[in-house]
Amino acid sequence: MNAILGAPSEAADGPPATALPPPGELAELVAREVARQLAGFRSETERARADLRERTPEDRASIVVFSGELDRVLAAFVIATGAAAAGLETTVFFTFWGLSAVKSKTATATQKGFKQKMMQLMTPGSSEGLGTSKFNFFGMGAVMLRTMMAEQGIASLEELMAMARELGVNLMACTMSMDAMGVQREELLDGLTYGGVASFLASATRSRVSLFI
């Protein structure tokens, strides 16, 4: 039968043969298909690269200050100023007890409820009111630590904070914990930024250094 119809004998075990276009047209078809596949591959690679770039650490440092003690906040600012001096884009995120460190000595908030007023009375009114995490003895420990540091020529917390600002460190207050603790913007220092967990994570996921103090 095959011989009579003149079909090639190989077609018997392969798929049925279709008529091939002439060589010139064939080359063009192949070229078009290769270009199509290559473009797809290229855009996929581009997408993967952009995605990777977004998740790769940059020269950044992110520090959470949760604690409101003098020694802990000092450590945070020593690291923050050091990081900024080394060229890292640095963000310090103040949350819960850490908010006391960025309270303004002069500013006062108005229109607070009873619980918020109590909270204000029981937390330090500025960085100068922070106690130590050990041996505070109603503030005596903090006075002693500050005196000892001054005698040694070590920068005070307020000097370090001023230095951090000079170096462009982003000081961010957590708005959720401000609400939780009844802290209003009017009580905090000028020049702060405000944000939530997403703002912190946007910085932290791209940071080489990330600390919780």
Place this chain on the structure above:
Amino acid sequence: MSTSILDVRGTKCPVPIVKAKQALDKLAAGDVLEVHATDGGSVEDFKGWAATSRLATLDAQRVEQDGTGATVYVHVLTRKP
């Protein structure tokens, strides 16, 4: 190309590197900054800083005595382009 001296004697960590960074910011590529510090920790600190920062290279470190007999650690930094 110039050579300037930054006197941070009497200061402690992190002030020497902060002041050095601020001074280097104002310099041009190739300019040399000599940081004079009395903080013994600054020797390792400037090594670490140079490894992290892209601002300058640490070319030399030496120990000197100043007029009062105090030990001074000199860090020689060259501003990068």
